[in-house]
Amino acid sequence: MDDDGLAGPTPTGALLTDLYQLTMGYGYWKSARHNRRSVFHLFFRKTPFGGGFAVAAGIGPALDWLANFQVTSSDIAYLATLSGNDGKPLFDQPFLNAIGDMRLEVDVDAVDEGSVVFAHEPLMRISGPLWQCQWIETALLAIVNFQTLIATKAARICHAAGGEDVLEFGLRRAQGVDGGLSASRAAYIGGCAATSNVLAGKLYGIPVRGTHAHSWVMSFDTELEAFEHYAAAMPNNCVFLVDTYNTIVGVHNAIKIGRKLEKLGRRMVGVRLDSGDLAALSIQARQLLDASGFQDARIVASNDLDEYRIQTLKHEGAKISLWGVGTRLVTGGDQGALGGVYKLASIEDGQGKMQPCIKLSQDAVKTSTPGVQQVRRYFHGDQISHDVIYDPSLAIPFVNDACCVTLMGSSSDQSPTDHHVELLSPVMRNGTRLGNQPSLIQVRQAAIDQVGKLPVTFRQLSCDRAFDVLLEPQLWQLKQSLIEEAKADSTSVIHGPATR
Amino acid sequence: MDDDGLAGPTPTGALLTDLYQLTMGYGYWKSARHNRRSVFHLFFRKTPFGGGFAVAAGIGPALDWLANFQVTSSDIAYLATLSGNDGKPLFDQPFLNAIGDMRLEVDVDAVDEGSVVFAHEPLMRISGPLWQCQWIETALLAIVNFQTLIATKAARICHAAGGEDVLEFGLRRAQGVDGGLSASRAAYIGGCAATSNVLAGKLYGIPVRGTHAHSWVMSFDTELEAFEHYAAAMPNNCVFLVDTYNTIVGVHNAIKIGRKLEKLGRRMVGVRLDSGDLAALSIQARQLLDASGFQDARIVASNDLDEYRIQTLKHEGAKISLWGVGTRLVTGGDQGALGGVYKLASIEDGQGKMQPCIKLSQDAVKTSTPGVQQVRRYFHGDQISHDVIYDPSLAIPFVNDACCVTLMGSSSDQSPTDHHVELLSPVMRNGTRLGNQPSLIQVRQAAIDQVGKLPVTFRQLSCDRAFDVLLEPQLWQLKQSLIEEAKADSTSVIHGPATR
Structure with a gap:
């Protein structure tokens, strides 16, 4: 822990879970089946934003959370205060003692963070004692769902920007403090070049960017005076925000100060547009800057x-070379949750x-x-x-993939x-992390490399296939036989008498 | 800080800000105007979700963040590593020394947390040295924007539920860990009865609820066996999830176990439906339960x-008495940010x-x-x-409100x-919190009381007015004269020559 009282990117408490994970844990324990070995997969059913892929993110922080899992005495004391509908304690003391002594013993296999992933395939496979696998579900989903959503959004925005740098500016409208922090992390994974979030810079080493706001300009009598003072203070970080009063006047003022900087052997980085018709204004600004030698x-x-607006602006011939994206990146914009x-x-x-x-659903794909x-x-x-x-236990040696079937x-x-790789690799055994963690x-x-290896169809903003x-x-055969079995079971029960 | 290494609801680091706040701070300091007194207001321009009101939330946590504001030695060390486009440090050492010695001296006036608020009116007024007011902008917005969004969403959902209890189940799909935690807090403020989030229960004292998931049922050979074991373990917390295989069979199974519970002098709380046609299934379930004496x-x-779905279900005659709302509550659903x-x-x-x-905008209302x-x-x-x-400095004694004008x-x-109240009251002076903090x-x-005092029109899910x-x-006069002045200024500049 840092000297400033920050617990780092993600709180580490074991109580970051839904109550039903604990009531089930209690039930498993009372039924003496808590230590039965179980296997869970974390996956999503639909690629987000109507696109063709997702970028897996949050795996590292999720493993950090697991590695730090510990039920503390204050957790136990809190759980002892909970009661049921008879006013009596929800959990008995022997159970509370047992979870106080619990050490996480799960095995985890996961895709590498930054991998391109698709619907229905496991991002993580968790194996271990039933009550433990159940307990950790909520935190794994909370961390991986959100970061995967945002890394994917960032990859889409970077795709729309066509190689130009995208800066993430979203903290002020993020969903909570860690909504901002973990969004900065995920946006960087997805391809953003930098963030405005200083804490994300400090904690994660992400490059940070920023110059000045409208309030800087408003705090001086004139815009020109404001730019002049800014340039005097920070000659090596001059992007002038030109739209506080009138954008084109602002560009002229920036040019004036840019010339003063030149005489001092400094270089104006550029100007920022934050309102109005960005395509038209950027074209005018480009002409003025070029005509003045900038x-x-x-x-x-x-x-x-967002990715759609950037695509439209490029289509309109906007002369924009750096994209600052905030709210719609860090919140997911049109889709606020992955649904993993x-x-x-x-x-x-x-x-x-x-x-x-299996879990049956009326919707077969579910x-x-x-x-x-x-x-x-x-790969081709x-x-x-x-x-x-x-399932490696069913299919080794692996059969010819020509016989494979779709999920339906x-x-x-x-x-x-001509070649293949396995996506999941061991990252935790018996609660201990394995191997080196990537930076x-x-x-x-x-992530950037893998998105580049996707067929073009699947990189487009909208992908029907x-x-x-x-x-x-x-x-596939195993799945079919289990579906038949479950249907037979529920049919037999459905015909059972429901008499008192 | 707790013994489990949790920093509590919100990390307290001073670097939770955008870099431009610090580069502006540096500029103000270099221009010797950093200590000029300034006044900022935090407000939003549009009530969220197309509704007629918002519930102010996050004020308390924002004040906590301010009260704990401290620039640490590791913060300074990090800022010293940042460089500009010439590769030289962004900030000089005297500035870094100055912020290391900074003590927050701001005054804050704010609406009571839980207040009903509307577009354009200040939720918080911050006064103090310019560089400090600027620095704290990002964190205040991040905290208040999100919690106000979610408290408002919760109030809308509770309105749709018409007095029936709403439970918040969103952690697994929240935007980051604190996205989940602060959403649980805000949802409770907005009227939710409880959360599934155990950590929110521990940290904030919010009631927690939960029973079991599909995986509980799947871990037994049959659903009946699963319910039986659950009831044996937790007879005082029995809500049976009935849709793992076939919902109506599930209700019959719940009834069977409910009878066993009765014989033991216990009471089944109910059943949970999590898929399918909730209106039709709830009507069938209600009939079966009633016919069996439950x-x-x-x-x-x-x-x-969400609020729309609940409204539709009620319209369809659904027999649902408790609403578990997750993703669309904790992420805001159709709107993911307030835009304050x-x-x-x-x-x-x-x-x-x-x-x-003032800050001018082509869009007059901005x-x-x-x-x-x-x-x-x-009030009437x-x-x-x-x-x-x-502005109390302009208008004391207050003029007759009959002469007031709209923003346009x-x-x-x-x-x-027949009476009135002032919404903003002093909550911080010279960096120190004032008075007692409400629970x-x-x-x-x-919040519940104030929403109840809104004219019905403004409580509806959709409100055009x-x-x-x-x-x-x-x-109003002051604003008009400043608009004229600013327009005159920018016109004079626009006609100035832009020669080299």
Whole structure:
């Protein structure tokens, strides 16, 4: 912990969970099945924002949370105060003692943070004692859902910006303090060049950027005086915000101060537009700057930008070279949550044997996939071709992927591929993290590289086609047989008498 | 700080700010105007969600952040690493020494947390040294914007639920850990009865609720066995989730276990529906429960609910008595940010005199209001009638409110009122908090009471009419004269030559 009382990016308390995880834990414990081994997968069912991919993020912070998991005496004291509908304690003392002594013993396999991922494939696989796997569900979802959402949004915005730098300016409208902090982290992973959030700079080493606001200009008698004082104080960080009163006047004022800077051997970085018709104003500003010898001055734009607005501005010929994106990046804009889920896929039975299981849904695509899942990704040359979900315990040696089927059961027609990789790798065993943790800059580079390996169709802002995520045939068979079994079970029960 | 390493609800670091606040601070300091007294207001320009009101929240945590403001040695060390476009340090050492010695000296006046508020009126007024007021902008906005958004969303959802209890279940899809925590706090202020978030329960004393998930059912061979074990473990907390396989079968199974509980002198609380046609299923479930003697069993519904969905379900005759609302509550759903701003309204000039100021905008309603603002709220009996923004330094004794004008300058036609209150009161002087801080439960009660005093029109989910927020005539005159002045200034500059 830092000397400033910050717990770092993410609070580490074990009580960051839903109460029902603990009431279930209590039930498992009372039923003496809390230590049954279980396997859960964390995945989402739909790529966000109507796009064709997602960038997995939050894996590192989620593992940090697991590694620091500890039930403290004050946690126990709090839980002892909870009561049920008879006013009596919800949890008995032996259970509270047991969780006080709990040490997390889970195994985790996960995709590398920054990986490109698709609907229905596991981002994380958690195995371990049932009550522990259940307890940790909420925090893993909270951390991974949000950061994956924002890293994906950032990748889309960077795609729209077509290689020009995107700056994340969102803290003031983020969803809570950590909503801002973790959004800055995820936005950087997704490809943003820098953030305005100083704390994110300090905690994560993300480059920080910023110059001045309207209030700077308003605090002087004239705009020119304001720019002059700014340049005197910070000659090496001059981006003048030109729209406090009249944008074109502002550009003229910036040019005047830019000339003074030149005489001192300094360089004006550029101007920022924050209101009005950004396309027209940027074209005018570019002409004025160029005509005055400031061809290298950059034009920064901000004001409710997102990937769609950037695409439109580029289409309108805007002369913008740096994009400041705030609210719609850090909150997800049109989609505020990823909707990732965490589903039980296998559980130890009374005889110590692992039994795959499913959750049925009227919506067939929401019926979960059973088994201990791994994902194999196939490539054509440098380009990602398709992914296959399989259960290594069913399918080793791996069968020919030509026989794989889609999640809805149709056969798949894949052209030959030349290599493949497995997406999930061991990152935690018995509660201890394994291996070296990548730096944030490595994670960011991985994300940029992987998005670059996506077929163009799946990189577009709007993508109607789902990327091919297939089921290996034996796993498909297992799923079908479990669906039949569950339907038979519930049918038999449905016909049972409901007499008193 | 707690023994579990949690920094509490909100990290307290001074670096929770945008870099431009610090570069401006540096500029003010280099220009020897950092200690000029300034006045900023925090307000929003549009009530969220297309509704007619907002519930102010986050004021307490924002004041906590201010009260704990401290620039640490590690903050200084980090800022010393930042550089400009010449590779040289952004900040010089004397400045870093100066901020290391900084003690926050701001005064804050704020509306009571839980107050009903409207567009354009100040939620907080910050006065103090210019560089300090600027520095703290970002954190105040981040905290107040989000909590006000969520408290308002909660109030709308509770309104739709028509007095039935609403439970907040959102942590897993919240925007970051503190996005979840502060959403739980704000949702409670807005009227929710409880949260699933155990940490929010521990930190804020919010009631917590939870029973079991689908995975509980899936971990047993049959649903009946699962309910039976749950009831054995937690007979005082039995809400059975009935839709893992087949909802109606699930209700029959719950009834079977409910009878067993009865024989033990226990009471089943109810059943939860989490998928399918909630209206039809709840009607069927209600019939089955009633026919079996469980008239008092509650039917809890969840699954992508929000105020619109609840309204529709009620219209369809759903027999739901408890609403579990998650994602769309804690993220704001259709609107993910409030868009509150923080605008300079008055600043000390070189002669030590306070000068009111404005920020112009092409969109007239976005032109800021100058002066040191207070809000007077008028009532007809128990009902809120209208609000008037005034500057006490211009308008004491207060003029007859019959002469007030709307923000757009039209005259206002108010019927007589019988009493009024001032909304802003002193909560911090010279960096020190004043008075007693209300408990969260008091804040929640205030919000519920105030929403109840709104004219019905403004409580509806969709409200086309803006509540009357008027300007006192002298303040209106001041604003007009400053607008004229600013326009004249920028015109004179616009005609100036832009030669090299």
